[in-house]
Amino acid sequence: MVIEIAKPRPLWQILFSTHHTDVALLYLITSIVFLMLGGALALTIRTELLTPGTTIIGDADLFNRIFTVHGTTMLFLWVLPFISGVGNYLVPILVKYKDMAYPRLNAVAYWMAVPGAALIWLGWSDTTWMAYPPYSTMRAAGPAADMWIFGLKILGLSSILGAINFIVTILKCKHPDLPMMKTSLFVWSILVTSMMTLAALPTFTAALIMLYTDRLGVSGFFDPARGGDPIAYQHLFWFTFHPEVYIFLLPAVGMAYELIPKFSRKPIFSYGSGVIAFVLLSIIGFASWAHHMLATGLTFTEKTVFMIGTLAAVPMSAMHVFNWMATMWGGRIKFAAPMKFVIGGIMLFFTSGAGGVVNTTLPLDFITHDTYWVVGHFHMMLMGTVSFIFMGFLYYMFPLITGRMYSERLANVHFWFAFIGTALVFTAMHIVGLYGMPRRVWDYVPDPTIIALNQIATIGAYLIGIGMAVFIALLIRDSVKGKPADMRDPFGIGEIYYDYRRREPHH
Amino acid sequence: MGSHVIYEWIYVGAVVSLLIWVGAEAWYGEKLLHEVPKDHITIKVTGQQWFWTFEHPDGKREVGTLHLKAGKVYKFEITGKDVIHAFNIPHFAVMIDAVPGRINTIWVKIPEDAVGEYLIQCREYCGLLHYNMRANLIVEA
Ligand code: HEM
Ligand SMILES: [Cu+2]
Numbered sequence A: 001m002v003i004e005i006a007k008p009r010p011l012w013q014i015l016f017s018t019h020h021t022d023v024a025l026l027y028l029i030t031s032i033v034f035l036m037l038g039g040a041l042a043l044t045i046r047t048e049l050l051t052p053g054t055t056i057i058g059d060a061d062l063f064n065r066i067f068t069v070h071g072t073t074m075l076f077l078w079v080l081p082f083i084s085g086v087g088n089y090l091v092p093i094l095v096k097y098k099d100m101a102y103p104r105l106n107a108v109a110y111w112m113a114v115p116g117a118a119l120i121w122l123g124w125s126d127t128t129w130m131a132y133p134p135y136s137t138m139r140a141a142g143p144a145a146d147m148w149i150f151g152l153k154i155l156g157l158s159s160i161l162g163a164i165n166f167i168v169t170i171l172k173c174k175h176p177d178l179p180m181m182k183t184s185l186f187v188w189s190i191l192v193t194s195m196m197t198l199a200a201l202p203t204f205t206a207a208l209i210m211l212y213t214d215r216l217g218v219s220g221f222f223d224p225a226r227g228g229d230p231i232a233y234q235h236l237f238w239f240t241f242h243p244e245v246y247i248f249l250l251p252a253v254g255m256a257y258e259l260i261p262k263f264s265r266k267p268i269f270s271y272g273s274g275v276i277a278f279v280l281l282s283i284i285g286f287a288s289w290a291h292h293m294l295a296t297g298l299t300f301t302e303k304t305v306f307m308i309g310t311l312a313a314v315p316m317s318a319m320h321v322f323n324w325m326a327t328m329w330g331g332r333i334k335f336a337a338p339m340k341f342v343i344g345g346i347m348l349f350f351t352s353g354a355g356g357v358v359n360t361t362l363p364l365d366f367i368t369h370d371t372y373w374v375v376g377h378f379h380m381m382l383m384g385t386v387s388f389i390f391m392g393f394l395y396y397m398f399p400l401i402t403g404r405m406y407s408e409r410l411a412n413v414h415f416w417f418a419f420i421g422t423a424l425v426f427t428a429m430h431i432v433g434l435y436g437m438p439r440r441v442w443d444y445v446p447d448p449t450i451i452a453l454n455q456i457a458t459i460g461a462y463l464i465g466i467g468m469a470v471f472i473a474l475l476i477r478d479s480v481k482g483k484p485a486d487m488r489d490p491f492g493i494g495e496i497y498y499d500y501r502r503r504e505p506h507h
Numbered sequence B: 001m002g003s004h005v006i007y008e009w010i011y012v013g014a015v016v017s018l019l020i021w022v023g024a025e026a027w028y029g030e031k032l033l034h035e036v037p038k039d040h041i042t043i044k045v046t047g048q049q050w051f052w053t054f055e056h057p058d059g060k061r062e063v064g065t066l067h068l069k070a071g072k073v074y075k076f077e078i079t080g081k082d083v084i085h086a087f088n089i090p091h092f093a094v095m096i097d098a099v100p101g102r103i104n105t106i107w108v109k110i111p112e113d114a115v116g117e118y119l120i121q122c123r124e125y126c127g128l129l130h131y132n133m134r135a136n137l138i139v140e141a
């Protein structure tokens, strides 16, 4: 129990603490706040697209800024801080160590995220979350774009510090009696994604500096008039961010491995297969980045290589799904909120995986690329799978964090609104993409089918919105008023809950 | 549990075979698309914030409208003037980026019976009026 609500601690004690559970709590609260802010922007976008022409946003400039901040927020201020939050809570507990390896560095990494977030939200850039030059270097308005560059730079550094801390904690501080091959698969997921972060992120860090000097006019890395090449940026960007999509996904996969055996009351089907799939994917994940660039004019050979690289990563995801299904098979499943969200997440994982295969199938990418299809694809993954499993896991950790139990009834309402809404929005987006609707547009052709599909998407988004409103109300109400949880087995599944320990003294 | 792991291998084998098949089909399809038929007509396409310019082989230029003939094969040579755009005719699945400093090519055979008007649009974000960077394709008999 960390925020002892019954016996509150002064806020500054949590803010200045370096204890892993306190830093974790800060990360989690930050991520949920940004989930809500990013969600509000998403509802604004969907409302604008409810009808062709102006619905609520008067001009495209504001619209472009809104979707840029939405995307940047969801990826870097919701998904990544949430992973750091859960990792901070659980990795030390699961490797049986008293804290993270470098507690002060840990707090520093968290506090770096704060100015990073502030730069993004105060700057309000319109570069899209990918900031492709020459738009971002020659046309995008300052200081917004510059603030975005510095914001991402700081967030990137914070990620790298966090990754180093996790790797050292897992490899060096793990209890000697606990062999690596008996460590929780969630710990494995954090280990491989931290290593991927170290390998992938420096490239983008360099690209950001190049963007900035190009913006200042002192270099022309991406300017063809000065001998540069705008496509070079895309290679640097996707070399980081294709692996990064697995950095978003794998911790969710690890959380699913934590939950599924417990809630199926059966041991995991194959621990070894989970480890193999993690490790292989963390390597093969680096061989597919240019599948985001199939329409930039790559040669036939390049396209073939990256298609093979992309398809080669699919069996690993398929192995995880098999492992989960086989674990659930014949189990006595308890359908509490964490398990519902995981099962919903797995169902949506199929759609996005199949959609991804279509995207990389060379001649088909010319139909899907940069349309709403792609928006449907990655949201199915990032909302439908990643965010679903995250929210489920937050329910699972709720007693650990608050010492109280959440209301299962409200959580059920949250789940069904979110699930139906997600299926509606992102399926409609896939289809409207096939009708040729480009992504990142403030207005669309007033064709009856396109209008109808956009309206279905908007209704779905509102359903998610209702679900999220219930979620936030539940979190606030039940962390103050929920009934005290049974800390040994809060879900009544006959499993020992996380090693419940009193906070250790401050460092 | 151990002996059940065989099922997982069978399943992985099935997934891998399926992917190899999809990959091979895709590779073959792309290869066919790669070879531009000999008797094509070349159109130069330039994208800039926020309109399209087309240049016919005889030097005739059009802005915002493109006239093509049904039944002919066209090769587009596409570039961008300021930022990256993407030249897209959704109806004929023509789509490739218009990148400053590069010329990308793509070809299409307009079917005999395709006389009519079609949408040309930009599919890569290019700033303020990206949503409205459209042109008209008029296919004549
Ligand atoms: C079965 C596995 C997957 C395959 C085969 C796959 C394939 C692809 C391909 C080919 C694209 C490029 C589409 C285009 O722009 O034309 C794409 C886009 C994208 N994918 Fe996936 N993907 C898979 C899983 C994932 C996962 C796990 C995530 C994240 C957790 C993800 C997130 C994204 C994102 C964010 C984009 C769009 C980026 C952007 O343009 O803004 N995908 N995917
Ligand atoms: Cu990718």
Ligand SMILES: [Cu+2]
Binding pocket: B084, B085, B086, B122, B123, B124, B125, B126, B127, B130, B131, B133
């Ligand atoms: Cu555009």
